[in-house]
Amino acid sequence: MESSIDFIGDIHGHYDELVALLEKLGYTYREGAYRYPGNARMVVFLGDYIDRGSQVRETVNLVRAMRDAGSAVALMGNHEFNALSFWQENGRGGREIHCVRGGYLREHTFNKVAIHVKTVESYRGRKAEFMEMLDFLKTLPFYLETDAFRAQHACFDMKCADMLKALGIQSFADGDFDELIARANDKYNEYGDSLYFPVSIFLKGPEMDLTDGITFRDGEGVLRKRTRLCWWIDPKNANLRELSFQPGVELPPVDVPAEVHERDFYGQNERPVFFGHYWLTGLPELIRDNVCCLDYSVAGYRGDGRLAAYRYDGEQKLDNQKFVWVDARTAL
Numbered sequence: 001m002e003s004s005i006d007f008i009g010d011i012h013g014h015y016d017e018l019v020a021l022l023e024k025l026g027y028t029y030r031e032g033a034y035r036y037p038g039n040a041r042m043v044v045f046l047g048d049y050i051d052r053g054s055q056v057r058e059t060v061n062l063v064r065a066m067r068d069a070g071s072a073v074a075l076m077g078n079h080e081f082n083a084l085s086f087w088q089e090n091g092r093g094g095r096e097i098h099c100v101r102g103g104y105l106r107e108h109t110f111n112k113v114a115i116h117v118k119t120v121e122s123y124r125g126r127k128a129e130f131m132e133m134l135d136f137l138k139t140l141p142f143y144l145e146t147d148a149f150r151a152q153h154a155c156f157d158m159k160c161a162d163m164l165k166a167l168g169i170q171s172f173a174d175g176d177f178d179e180l181i182a183r184a185n186d187k188y189n190e191y192g193d194s195l196y197f198p199v200s201i202f203l204k205g206p207e208m209d210l211t212d213g214i215t216f217r218d219g220e221g222v223l224r225k226r227t228r229l230c231w232w233i234d235p236k237n238a239n240l241r242e243l244s245f246q247p248g249v250e251l252p253p254v255d256v257p258a259e260v261h262e263r264d265f266y267g268q269n270e271r272p273v274f275f276g277h278y279w280l281t282g283l284p285e286l287i288r289d290n291v292c293c294l295d296y297s298v299a300g301y302r303g304d305g306r307l308a309a310y311r312y313d314g315e316q317k318l319d320n321q322k323f324v325w326v327d328a329r330t331a332l
């Protein structure tokens, strides 16, 4: 694989910004896909192509064309996993996951329908193409690892990577889809071969339940009783405020449960890791010289987000000068 790679964060149906960013990075449209001159660089998309924005179909088709042309690798995001689960009948292929209510692996509740509606709308009158889109999503890997870097939608965890490597599973295409997606939703290990833990860590990252009545509202106004965790800092002596990673939300500096203090974390000397997922705001900036989040909320409701990339050339210490971005053009 090339070591000259442009990593691109969460797109969420913001096709116009995606085209503008690719052009800013020097990619041109030739023979059905965006490619870099002389194929000297490629893109790694970090997941979350669908939902929120209004041009989901166009976005998916562009990403898929680059993947098929060999000018990009497209990783899976939690929105892709959620969409596949949303449309997958619970029990299909023979295993019913009993902790999931309703007829599908993702419940069709108000919030879950609301978040997915832009995707369905963008395929209105094109059901066959929608089904083909779902088939494309089934092929997206959960993570990518080379000697130079690691990349995934949310969190890189060594134990989860080892677990999936031992099973020979890098995507839902590495086996029977009906079986693998059931295992990925088997939260309480009803069948003894659950994949819930590694898939949810790679795609959503570690979270913890909030106790003592602590809650907050996320960017979409949904009341949350769980928080996302910084998985790159040593949790041994850290408190809730230091460990929670909810940009724009400050939680109290109270103690966290023992199992959170004992969590593995991504060390300072590991190879660079690239990811999206976390709704950052402001100008792109490294979290640490080996930790690079590229979700700058292009689909944020305030309309002041950005679509961000990091222009990587194999360096082991990342550089704040190597971000490239475009501003969001539409609020939704």
Ligand SMILES: [Mn+2]
Pocket: 010, 048, 077, 277, 278, 295
């Ligand atoms: Mn996202």
